Amino acid sequence: MKKLWLLLLVFVASCTQAEYKRDQQVIDEAIKKVFPSLVFIKPIQEEYSEGKKQLQQVFGSGFIISNEGYVVTNSHVAEKSKEIKCVLFDKEEISAEIVGLDKETDLAVLRLNLKELKIKQPLTVASFGDSRIIKEGDAVMAMGSPYGFTRSISRGIISSTERYFEFSPYNLWFQTDAAINPGNSGGPLVNERGEVVGVNSLGLFGADNIGFAIPSEVVKEVAEKLIRDKKVNRAWVGIKMQALKDFSKSTLLQATKGVLIASVDEGSPAEIGGLKAGDILLSCNDKEINGIYQTDLPLIERFLANLPIGSQAKFQVLRTQERTASFNPFINMIAGILGTFSSKPPKKKTVTKEKVLIVTPVLKEKHEGDDFECKKWNMTVKEITKFSDLYIYFQKNKGVFIQGVKSGGNAEVSGLYINDILVKIGDVEISSLKTFKEVYEKLIVTEKGKRKIKVVVMRYGYLQYLVLDFERDIEKIEEQ
């Protein structure tokens, strides 16, 4: 009996030993496949903060996706950089340049200057896995340089495959408990087969092991476009969608197919085409559209963004129209879809009609406006775009707003604040960054003693008259 016990124990022990060995082998092999393609990226970024342009070094990660030296990383790592240095697996440092940036998916493609390599040898290229088959619980590893600690690997599992963020309309996110820290950005999330299934981009500050990665499916698509076109061109129709069952907002419409059009932008192709808020979009170019849950929305957004620009897209919608003033038409409209009546028999006449409308998508404008530093005024401004801060865009839909003011600088002393929208300088209306630049260039050469100008800003929706006094040259004063 005693022997049997012993045997059993040995068996169990050897079993776990074997399991462990196999596990370790898997990891080792996966690492072997991807690790050499890992790149430590050290860009020098131009930052517009506190009212001035500043250079600063940041750390990020990336991985090589082709023999030509294309490297995938995050847009927020590569953007606004003056120069980028990359450290490869063999600890050789070479420079790289930006091929293209896509702010909306936070992805970027760099190209390594392979000429600078001292030892010419083929690069190790990481291969993408299929992110669609990834499921919760799959073991993954995050590779990168957290806080600049190069070539680090952390391990974990996929916590969720369907994380939805409103700020990122075109993709869902993987959530993982593999530790992701600043500096991991742009690094690969690798599965057990040694394939890249995502790009690590976000960590939740203060949380324990909640990190987010962009699925490889999106990365592949965007990277291809960036290599081909240097940018991602998206079509824009100008609708805001809302899922039929939105648990976060506890909006639970009773429709079972389609997606709710919550808002139609003014002057957008959708408005021109006749789409209205409250319509339910059923299909587009005969492709059925279903936005039951929030997590369904990115797919629809991507589909709409891929519509050929300038083409005539067919939008099939459901619309309820009142015939007489009545109560409850909306519910009845939905009830109509369901074929049931959710409330008491209606006394009124509402008509639910299917309509096909033609919308001509246009090229989506740039997401983020350009920055501009006003050295003599000690502030930085940013162009207003449709997709910038909603509150700013709501107040004034074009022109520039103050992105930052330098403490103690001319702008601040004159009473200008961050997020003030410049309406008028002197008597010139500021309708774009271009006009602003012209006005600025003209004004800064004003002779000494006359460096004062009336400025009208919009602050919280109201006009405010101020005088900008730029007599002092803060830079010179600081030098002394």
Next chain:
Amino acid sequence: MKANIKWIFVVFILVIMALLSARAANSRCIQENKTESKQETEDQRKKIIKKLVSETRESLVGIEFKFKKKSQLEQITDEDEYDRSNRYSDYKTQEALEKGTLKLFGAVIEKEGTVLIPSLSIQSDKVEKITVIDHEGARHEAEFHAVLQNYDATLLKLKESKKKEWKPINFIQVQAKESSPLGLGDHFYNIILESIDETWFVTVFPRQITSVMMNGKNNQLFVLNALESGYLVANEAGQVIGITLDNYLWIDETGRNSFIGTDIVNDKRITVKELKEVTQKFEKELLKHVVKVEFELREDKSDIPRYYRSEAANTKPIFFGYCVNSQGDIVFPYTLEREIIKRIEGIKITAQNTKATGKFSGLFKDWDGFAIQADPKEMVFAPDLFNAGAKELLLGDLWFTVSFTEKFGKTNVKLEPNRVFRRQKSMKDFVHSVPRLNVKSGSWILSREGKLCGFYSAERKEDELEESVPGNSEYMPWNPYRSLRGLFGPQNRVFLLSELKVQFDQPTAHLDKKIMPVSKKEEGRRVWLGVEFQAVGKSLAQILNIEKQTKDGKQGLLITYVYPNSPAEKLGLKVEDILLSIKVEGKEREIELTLERGGPYKDYYYPKSRYSSHGYDEYVQTPWRSQKNYLNMLLTEIGEGKKITVKYLKGSEEKSSVLVLGRSPVDFESADKYKDEELGFTVKELTFEARALMKVDKDSTGVIVAKIESGSKAQVAKLDMFMIIQKVNGVQIKDIKHFEELIAAWKKSDAKSFTLEVMDMGQTRFIDVSK
């Protein structure tokens, strides 16, 4: 000839020498005399002081008062009943009340042991025990005996006085009427008793009259400051002539005085018992004639947090007044806030078991009182009780202050003996009387004979608010009326009926008709021009080249927005025009518009951003500016229907326009609201200023979410503040009533949820709210 001249010369010299020597001798002689007389006066003073001490030490007694312990409730009621802000409250006695004991000294004026003391600022019913300590240190128990009719003094009587024969003060008879017993420069003496470390000392102060009143009356009246009440006064010869009953020694033309002993001793006395009987009799009489009024106020719908509101604005006020004529006009001597007046919806009058209703007639223009008009048939005018004859209250003379309270469901009246303590010059150079005891504002003044002869109230200036709308802030959540009246407001004083009689006969002519009850709808409508504005400031004035017109940017409101369909738009006012001043027709003064008045210069306005949290306490700052701003407040003070001339700058050109002031549409603060307790949200009407900021075009309708209760169904549904609800289940909302109906209909139906179409910063969204 020559010899003659020589002789003349010699004689001349001799004469001069003789003269000089005589003069020298003379002056030496005067000097000797002086030192001699000084020595004499010193000796004489010594003698006098010794004499005064020996004469008075047996007649001066130390007195100890022990006060009743107040219960906590009494303490609270005391605080309620006394106007603590009255600066003439005698701090010494107040302190004593808190400590529980008070030490004084008095003078024995009769051999039976009657002791005279200056009146206390404490009512006799608060005293538990009085102990008199004689010159040998023996303690005798005493009690209140009487008060004097014409002097501010009280008499105590010893309980076992028969056992001992007291030595009264021997006041020398002086004739005050013909000439003053003391004149400018005269020396005199004060004799007092002091308690130091439980031992009593007699102290004599030599003093001198060094000041005189400048009234051209040949030194008949004279004063000496810094005396205390109760000091014995002796003349230069060491004769005791009086006792001070005031901080001044004074005598007037009629011979009334504050200190002459024989007058005081022989003055008519009113015993405590008599006083009690009289008081009770008067109280009964007064209860017959007092008119109680209760206001029915409309619910205060302003968003001002309670903290900023006055206490009275939160409670249901009750006031006590008096019918002053046969036309049924009832007068109430109280300050009534316009915030309350605005909301008066009904007035219930109770007078001697008759119940009636009344109409608010207005505030008096120049004093804090208001009038209510009742049916004359139901009101009893009692001319007997009414005494408009008294031209002034005499100093020292006894009278009563009457205060009414509502206690245990009944009207209570309280009479307190009081006297005039001091005369003070007030705002309009009117010399008024300061009472010795604290008087609650709104009290009535009753003469010794029980006739109503005045009210205790404050002065008011008709346009005081118009002139003092604080210009330091563009938004005033608090009530400026309250801060103005409360902190720096006029001081209370006695208003005699003789002064008010004219107003009472014809009240309408003396009432300020600007401040009247308004209907619910009118309440939120301010008198307006329809602009948003900012201060100009020095640098902007410089750059716009209008330094002169705007007085370096201190004057003027720069227009930053003109509301559509507003008077400003009709006048052709545009953004960047600068409003300089306003002149009301028929008034001389031009009101300069400035944001600099009354406080630090505030250039900017910081509303909370759309994204910030929703304020603290109950107070929520809206993204749009409140219409309760400086300009609107000022114009509201000037009043609807008034014709004004507005002076403004267009560029650097000065222009002026005339307009008749009108009211604005209802603003957000006072807009109708609907609160849904079940779902936990409040909505308000879409008002003009919210419309303007939220860029809602004029044809759109809807309601604004004004408040979301934490954890409510509305919050769960992510309905947020200041969203504009346009549709309920696809039905366009016409107004707040319609919205309420739609919600009510939904609640009755079987549907579990309803869908709101909301507009948030120009974007629509759909929100489902579930039961």
